[in-house]
Amino acid sequence: MILTPLALTPDHDIPGPVLTELTALYASHRAFHALSGDFPDPDDIRPEQVAAALADELARPGAEVLLARDAGRLVGIAVTLARHPDPADPDPWIGLLMVDAGLTRQGHGSRLAALVEDHFRATGRTAVRLAVLDDNTAALAFWTALGYRVLDQRRDLGADRPCTVLRKELPSDRPRTPRRAARVAVLDPQGAVFLLRYDNVEVGVHWAMPGGGLEADENPREGALREVREETGWTDLEPGPLLCTWEHDFTHLGVGPVRQYEHVYVAHGPRREPTGPDLAAAHAADGILTWRWWSRAELAAAPEPLWPPDLALLLETFGRYEE
Numbered sequence: 648m649i650l651t652p653l654a655l656t657p658d659h660d661i662p663g664p665v666l667t668e669l670t671a672l673y674a675s676h677r678a679f680h681a682l683s684g685d686f687p688d689p690d691d692i693r694p695e696q697v698a699a700a701l702a703d704e705l706a707r708p709g710a711e712v713l714l715a716r717d718a719g720r721l722v723g724i725a726v727t728l729a730r731h732p733d734p735a736d737p738d739p740w741i742g743l744l745m746v747d748a749g750l751t752r753q754g755h756g757s758r759l760a761a762l763v764e765d766h767f768r769a770t771g772r773t774a775v776r777l778a779v780l781d782d783n784t785a786a787l788a789f790w791t792a793l794g795y796r797v798l799d800q801r802r803d804l805g806a807d808r809p810c811t812v813l814r815k816e817l818p819s820d821r822p823r824t825p826r827r828a829a830r831v832a833v834l835d836p837q838g839a840v841f842l843l844r845y846d847n848v849e850v851g852v853h854w855a856m857p858g859g860g861l862e863a864d865e866n867p868r869e870g871a872l873r874e875v876r877e878e879t880g881w882t883d884l885e886p887g888p889l890l891c892t893w894e895h896d897f898t899h900l901g902v903g904p905v906r907q908y909e910h911v912y913v914a915h916g917p918r919r920e921p922t923g924p925d926l927a928a929a930h931a932a933d934g935i936l937t938w939r940w941w942s943r944a945e946l947a948a949a950p951e952p953l954w955p956p957d958l959a960l961l962l963e964t965f966g967r968y969e970e
Contacts, residue, residue: 648722648755648900649934650762650848653701653712661698665714668721669701670694675748682782684806701726704742713766715746715759719931722747723759727766731776732804738814739767741777758900760793762848765898768817769849775817778803778810787811823896823906829871830858830911831886832962833879835918839940840962842953843878846934849898854941855954856911859933860899867910875914878933880923886912890965893955900934911955913965 656662661669673680673692680689686696704710709729715722726743730736741763746755767775776798779786791797795813803810833841833856842854857878861870871886890911899905918940929935941949946959955961 648715648717648758648762649931650713650715650725650759650766650900651846653705653714661701665721666694666698669724670697672721672724672745672747673697676745679745679783682780683808710742713763715755715762716931717755719928722750722755725759725763727763736776738774738776739772741775744777756789757793760790761903762900764815764817765903766848769898773817774814776812776814778812781809781811787813823904824899824902826899826902826905826907827861827867827870828859828907828909829861829867829874829886830856830909831871831875831884832856832890832911832913832958833875833881833884834913834915834962835940836915837918837942838962839918839942840946840958841879841938841940843930843938844936844951846936847897848900849896849904850952852936853952853954854949858909858911860907868912871910871912877929878926878935879921880926881916881919881921884914884916886914888913888965891955891961895954909955 653661653665670692677689680686680692685700686692701712704712704726707728711727711729713725713727715724723746724743725741728740728742731738731740744756744759744763746759764775777790777795778801779790781800790813793815795815797811798814799812801810801812802808835841841857843857844852844854846852857875858871859874859878861867865873868886872884875884876882890913892908892910894906894908896904896906921938943959943963946953946962949959953959
């Protein structure tokens with residue numbers, strides 16, 4: 648699952664295909680909307696109504712609408728608020744967390760909640776709050792099972808409905824899970840390297856070589872080859888010499904904070920673009936935004952972070968050694 652902010656058009660509208668997905672997501676929750684009264688007819692939720700509801704959310708200072716996708720499919724939405732209007736309330740809020748009703752009991756809800764918590768934790772927040780309608784017993788059971796504790800009973804600001812307010816601590820010392828991984832620096836005949844542009848909830852946008860976590864029975868070279876095939880569609884490459892090993896921290900979607908230990912190999916191949924019918928889904932699942940080939944000079948002046956940070960120097964040293 649990947650979490651991304653809702654991107655609007657230059658006219659501040661929701662793109663048509665995304666609005667269609669969101670309308671279907673909202674419409675799947677007829678019982679909730681009948682309880683909340685957020686829509687005039689819970690059996691006939693329309694795109695313009697969903698667009699208006701999200702526009703109202705985004706009009707609040709510090710509000711963010713986050714879309715959750717799994718294998719490219721929209722599976723959920725979260726609406727967050729950086730700070731409550733009450734100045735005495737120091738915590739961020741989850742205003743809405745909704746998963747496609749057709750995908751219940753598959754773990755999407757708890758995964759989405761964990762990603763939202765990691766999103767807040769990565770910005771230094773130490774707790775999060777939310778409110779559940781008093782008649783929504785299923786939601787109350789869901790949140791308490793995730794460690795949220797009842798803090799207060801009050802009426803909500805928008806519709807004066809009775810609600811239960813819950814809060815959860817977000818300790819900054821959450822332990823990191825060790826994770827083994829491998830990548831491949833694919834070099835074209837001119838020495839340019841192929842990189843993917845990732846977005847991560849903890850470390851933000853960065854560029855890295857194709858690769859990822861190893862399966863339980865894989866050695867690094869085998870895992871590197873598999874990951875390259877999955878993320879590029881190239882089946883004719885073979886990892887060559889080891890360029891480096893390094894370790895770093897980030898938040899892995901679905902796992903949480905990890906300490907990743909990577910082997911980075913070098914391979915040579917033609918200059919080309921990724922290909923394959925499953926590429927879009929693989930990239931969406933891994934948080935890959937785009938790709939490009941980088942010359943050595945471009946690497947040295949990269950405007951965004953690289954993984955590993957000294958990639959330009961490593962490749963320069965490798966090139967001189969090869970000569």
